[in-house]
Amino acid sequence: MVVVYRSNTGFTKEYAEMLGRAEKLKVCPLSEAQGRVGPGELIFYMGPLMAGHITGIDQAMKQFAVKGVCGVGMSPASPQVMESLAKANYTNGAPIFYLQGGWAPKKVGWLKRRMVGMATKSMRESLRDKGGRRTPEEDKQLDFLIHGGSHVSFENLKEIQDWMRDA
Ligand SMILES: Cc1cc2nc3c(=O)[nH]c(=O)nc-3n(C[C@H](O)[C@H](O)[C@H](O)COP(=O)(O)O)c2cc1C
Known part of the structure; x- marks a missing residue:
């Protein structure tokens, strides 16, 4: 194979x-x-x-x-x-x-970045809205969605x- x-x-x-x-x-x-x-x-x-x-x-x-x-x-x-x-x-x-x-995100073109941005928008917003109530795991998740990893x-x-x- x-x-x-x-x-x-x-x-x-x-x-x-x-x-x-x-x-x-x-x-x-x-x-x-x-x-x-x-x-x-x-x-x-x-x-x-x-x-x-x-x-x-x-x-x-x-x-x-x-x-x-x-x-x-x-x-x-x-x-x-x-x-x-x-x-x-x-x-x-x-x-x-x-x-x-x-x-x-830095390795894809702006259009694709935007497509993914739209797909993850509600997730990012709900994590952001939690502010200081985010768990360390949720902090990591938000950072991943914004900056990648x-x-x-x-x-x-x-x-x-x-x-x-x-x-
Ligand atoms: C336009 C676009 C659409 C994507 N759609 C999905 C998706 O539906 N589900 C998902 O889990 N990841 C999605 N991703 C993320 C990629 O699949 C992910 O970054 C993958 O690890 C890329 O693999 P590669 O580095 O081998 O290209 C998308 C990325 C882009 C740019």
Whole structure:
């Protein structure tokens, strides 16, 4: 199996390379995969979330034998995230995983920054309104939404590694 990924600001790339190292798998960006993935070779596709859609998944599904898929987003993992991923992404029955990556507002253009700003507005406002009543955890959450940060961690890969070993 080959880990094929797309990444705009680097978080998905970090996870893909970590996973490749841990599982001793070849890792390759989607843009270079055509020549580097052998015919019929299985791939594990990883891509950043954009409005619930896993970037690049349609191209990956068309070109390769996709065995599993992983979306990388900025929000914490939750049953709701898993449900919306399943609805918004066609994987032909391949399992979908989710990893919390990060948010890098300085690495995206103003329009995308604004789109995310709009999507997180009510959350930011309710955290701001709490003022001094915010817990230290909520302080961190607000800072993450405004300035960005990374939640990439090797521990998050465990579920995918277990699945890869069983598959
Ligand atoms: C336009 C836009 C839309 C996004 N939509 C979502 C989303 O629906 N859900 C989410 O969790 N993260 C969303 N994000 C955040 C990215 O998925 C997150 O920053 C991810 O870690 C980026 O991965 P990358 O560094 O590999 O590009 C969005 C980001 C942008 C710029």
